[in-house]
Amino acid sequence: MQLTFHGAAREVTGSLYLLETDQSRILIDAGMFQGPRRLERLNMVPRGLDLQRIDAILLTHGHLDHCGRLPLLSRSGYRGPVYATQGTIEIASLILHDAAHIQEHDTKRENRRRARAGMKPTKPLFDDRDVEHVIRQFVPVSYDEINNITDQIKATFVEAGHILGSASIKLRVRENGETKNLVFSGDLGQYDVPLMRDPALIEEADIVMMESTYGDRDHRPMTETLSEFKEILRKAFQDGGKVLIPSFAVGRTQQILYYLALMANRDEIPALPVYLDSPMGISATAIYARHEEIMDEAAQVIIEDGDIKKGKFRFRTCQSMEESQMLNELPGPCVIIAGAGMCNAGRILHHFKHNLWKETTEVVMVGYQARGSLGRMLLDGADRVKIFRETIQVNATINGVGGFSAHGGQTDLLRWLEPMASKKARVILTHGESHQIDELSYAIERKFDLKPFAPKLQEKIEI
Numbered sequence: 195m196q197l198t199f200h201g202a203a204r205e206v207t208g209s210l211y212l213l214e215t216d217q218s219r220i221l222i223d224a225g226m227f228q229g230p231r232r233l234e235r236l237n238m239v240p241r242g243l244d245l246q247r248i249d250a251i252l253l254t255h256g257h258l259d260h261c262g263r264l265p266l267l268s269r270s271g272y273r274g275p276v277y278a279t280q281g282t283i284e285i286a287s288l289i290l291h292d293a294a295h296i297q298e299h300d301t302k303r304e305n306r307r308r309a310r311a312g313m314k315p316t317k318p319l320f321d322d323r324d325v326e327h328v329i330r331q332f333v334p335v336s337y338d339e340i341n342n343i344t345d346q347i348k349a350t351f352v353e354a355g356h357i358l359g360s361a362s363i364k365l366r367v368r369e370n371g372e373t374k375n376l377v378f379s380g381d382l383g384q385y386d387v388p389l390m391r392d393p394a395l396i397e398e399a400d401i402v403m404m405e406s407t408y409g410d411r412d413h414r415p416m417t418e419t420l421s422e423f424k425e426i427l428r429k430a431f432q433d434g435g436k437v438l439i440p441s442f443a444v445g446r447t448q449q450i451l452y453y454l455a456l457m458a459n460r461d462e463i464p465a466l467p468v469y470l471d472s473p474m475g476i477s478a479t480a481i482y483a484r485h486e487e488i489m490d491e492a493a494q495v496i497i498e499d500g501d502i503k504k505g506k507f508r509f510r511t512c513q514s515m516e517e518s519q520m521l522n523e524l525p526g527p528c529v530i531i532a533g534a535g536m537c538n539a540g541r542i543l544h545h546f547k548h549n550l551w552k553e554t555t556e557v558v559m560v561g562y563q564a565r566g567s568l569g570r571m572l573l574d575g576a577d578r579v580k581i582f583r584e585t586i587q588v589n590a591t592i593n594g595v596g597g598f599s600a601h602g603g604q605t606d607l608l609r610w611l612e613p614m615a616s617k618k619a620r621v622i623l624t625h626g627e628s629h630q631i632d633e634l635s636y637a638i639e640r641k642f643d644l645k646p647f648a649p650k651l652q653e654k655i656e657i
């Protein structure tokens with residue numbers, strides 16, 4: 195049996211692993227590489243991969259770095275099933291449609307530039323038709339049920355606690371009269387956070403493929419994060435300022451709404467109106483609200499009849515551009531949640547343009563801000579920033595609030611691994627940059643006396 199790492203090998207994006215036995219071939223995830231151009235160039239069908247001979251694809255969750263190459267594989271000739279939980283199918287469909295629109299838009303702009311320079315036009319990686327096509331290939335699976343994927347491979351999807359529908363995948367593989375248990379962690383969430391159930395306990399594993407995004411550290415405790423958040427909201431209320439929260443549409447937005455609703459209903463924060471100014475965030479929140487059954491009991495506190503429960507929580511959504519622009523006329527105080535999460539595009543830019551120059555504005559960064567992003571520049575204390583070719587003076591307060599991550603920290607990862615590591619499973623670390631992998635390796639060695647292995651991109655190993 196062989197395993198090849200066609201992505202997320204000493205990187206955090208592009209998850210795609212090929213498992214081959216003497217008679218079966220399956221893929222686990224088919225994610226997009228994201229970030230610098232060097233990585234984006236890798237967004238292709240892996241070299242040497244014969245799509246006609248792939249029996250199935252198993253998808254851990256709907257984030258683009260795990261599902262973004264699915265339309266490309268489908269367009270290039272993959273006709274088989276894509277197994278995923280119902281939650282993942284809905285989230286992946288939303289995210290893939292959005293990605294197709296962004297790519298079509300970017301390609302049009304690039305082709306206008308190419309036409310001016312007398313160059314040949316380029317094509318988007320995939321379009322909406324490819325997305326529609328691959329959506330028809332989805333096969334829903336239930337959590338904790340055994341699925342026969344091929345004659346040799348059985349798969350069970352279990353809770354990963356990361357975003358709605360997210361799963362770790364347990365495989366039972368029979369080859370030449372021998373059975374092996376393989377576990378693919380997918381992305382793992384934090385333990386004991388509201389909305390998401392805890393990652394499931396897995397005991398049986400010969401080989402574990404584990405993510406290591408935050409393998410080097412623990413997140414800030416939630417109690418500290420929340421008291422800082424409350425302080426910012428109180429200050430904005432007193433000053434009459436706007437609180438701007440750039441946020442990822444899936445996962446982070448719902449978590450922030452949860453805390454805002456809870457704190458408002460408990461009178462822990464002033465009665466500020468909260469606007470979700472993100473069509474994709476609105477759709478993702480509706481998917482969350484529809485699937486209360488796969489969240490923890492905390493979800494019931496804020497979800498009622500498939501909608502966000504209002505009570506004292508003054509919550510509005512802005513679907514259209516006009517509704518979004520109306521927010522500029524509001525005097526404040528209020529809270530505006532808008533995309534994109536790293537402030538590199540989306541409606542948050544308009545709110546920045548209209549409010550960053552005001553001293554009463556509070557910006558709350560709740561997610562990871564990559565180097566080079568506008569969000570990172572603001573966090574690093576930039577005096578002026580360029581938005582839509584206009585230089586804007588930054589007089590707002592920029593707050594970096596840690597703790598809201600959808601990924602587990604080092605302690606969470608070790609806790610998840612413990613039952614398998616204590617039985618001496620072989621540990622393979624993926625989905626992390628070198629520093630995070632090294633730190634997590636060291637922690638695993640110290641705690642369990644095991645030496646993990648971290649494959650390189652395209653590396654094939656015998657198992």
Ligand SMILES: [Zn+2]
Pocket residue numbers: 255257260356381
């Ligand atoms: Zn993820």
